[in-house]
Amino acid sequence: MELREGEDYYLEGGFLVFTAAYHRKRGYCCGSGCRHCPYPKAVQAEAMRLRQEGRPIRSRAEFEARFGQV
Template identity: 65%
Template structure:
């Protein structure tokens, strides 16, 4: 497994700012990235559950 991540340019619609000021990546961005990071992202299109540590994509 390669530990070098490829650079994904950020485009309109890839994230929004939460009321607290954090960047929240959208499903669009996750699909462009092409893999699940298993961090329990709010908009994970791969179906990862941090509670069960499983993926239902």
């Protein structure tokens, strides 16, 4: 997926910050606590727990199998 500055991300203090639009295009919550994550807090918490256990969600298919279409 090609990233577009201003639409998918912006730069802040030398860091690349993904937008909510990018997260929706990607199609899943990675559990990293992203600033603009558009997914419900309960989904974010579960994705973060899985990540901390060493079992991060790595694809849209895996995300939808666990949470359905959010």
